[in-house]
Amino acid sequence: MDGTLRLDAEGASAVLKLGLGGARLRFVDQARAGTQYVQLELDDGATRAHVWGMVALWDMKLVGREIAPRAQGLMVATSMSPLCRWLAPYLAKG
Numbered sequence: 001m002d003g004t005l006r007l008d009a010e011g012a013s014a015v016l017k018l019g020l021g022g023a024r025l026r027f028v029d030q031a032r033a034g035t036q037y038v039q040l041e042l043d044d045g046a047t048r049a050h051v052w053g054m055v056a057l058w059d060m061k062l063v064g065r066e067i068a069p070r071a072q073g074l075m076v077a078t079s080m081s082p083l084c085r086w087l088a089p090y091l092a093k094g
Helices: 057-062 081-090
Strands: 004-009 012-017 023-028 038-043 048-053
Touching (some): 038 081
Antiparallel strands (some): 004 012
């Protein structure tokens, strides 16, 4: 895997070259969100991206122990599970 990820959103495009630990998946503070969402943070050193949404129950094992205080970035309107499974080798542990 080469870790290249292209993001297209709201008329803008970004290409990130992820290394180990270049992605972080954590729960959004449920007290504020009202339901259980996850925050996906991508960082290749030059470019950062934030999206949030939901993942399937069987992919909860990919979510770190840290809590995001609030959701940032665009909401993904469908399950982020396929993307998170693809990103699994790059997810920071913790």
